[in-house]
Amino acid sequence: MNIAYLVKLTSKAWSLKILALLDSGTPARQAPLLAATEASRSSFTSSLTHLMELGLVEKNPGHGHPLRPEFRLTPEGIIAAAMASSIIEIVPKETDFSLIRRNWAVPILAVTQTPQRFSHIKTGLETITDRALSKSLSILEEQEWLKRDINLSHRAPFPTYHAVNKGLKINRAVNLHI
The missing domain is CATH 1.10.10.10 (Winged helix-like DNA-binding domain superfamily/Winged helix DNA-binding domain)
Incomplete structure (x- = not known):
């Protein structure tokens, strides 16, 4: 898969x-x-x-x-x-499962095992719009399933995202079967 x-x-x-x-x-x-x-x-x-x-x-x-x-x-x-x-x-609780039911939650978590830039996540998911990706990233970050870090190693700082907590567990469950 x-x-x-x-x-x-x-x-x-x-x-x-x-x-x-x-x-x-x-x-x-x-x-x-x-x-x-x-x-x-x-x-x-x-x-x-x-x-x-x-x-x-x-x-x-x-x-x-x-x-x-x-x-x-x-x-x-x-x-x-x-x-x-x-x-x-x-995610046995309904409040957590309602987040999984969102179209892009699981695919986003699947591609963020390592820190990824917005553009790299978008490229990996092909059909996602900027707005849908931005909104999903925000929701996953609020839930603390995704962590946003600012990378200062380049001249222009940029954010990176990676799965954490339950998000990382979901990432591992998906990547085990992909």
Whole structure:
């Protein structure tokens, strides 16, 4: 799994939670999964459809009713689900998990294992806008998952960002599976 794929995976709010639930053995029908995520029906459906389009989750043939299918992880989904479970273990509280549901939090943490400049982070994430990156960096810094340092070694000082605390744990969990 590369960073571009991680960006696609985390682009839907409940994707990581659904993968982690399937990995943990939660009954793989829509109703139990929906109840366990505590997401709205439309957000949940959108995330589940997204996971199916990525080829991580599929309908389990021969199980369930056509209107209430049972789902299972694909071989690629098993790898992604292991990563998702690792992340969920790091941030079990809903207040922390709400930050993980943000589109860019996990990909930003994944590329900031070492101090990185704004432009390098942007290049690594390709499709992110300056505004989205700036806002995400600020939120992650407020949460103390990312540290901003000013590098004074050059003529013009510039900030660098690197993952710390829970952010570094998430970075390690993601990079273990990338």
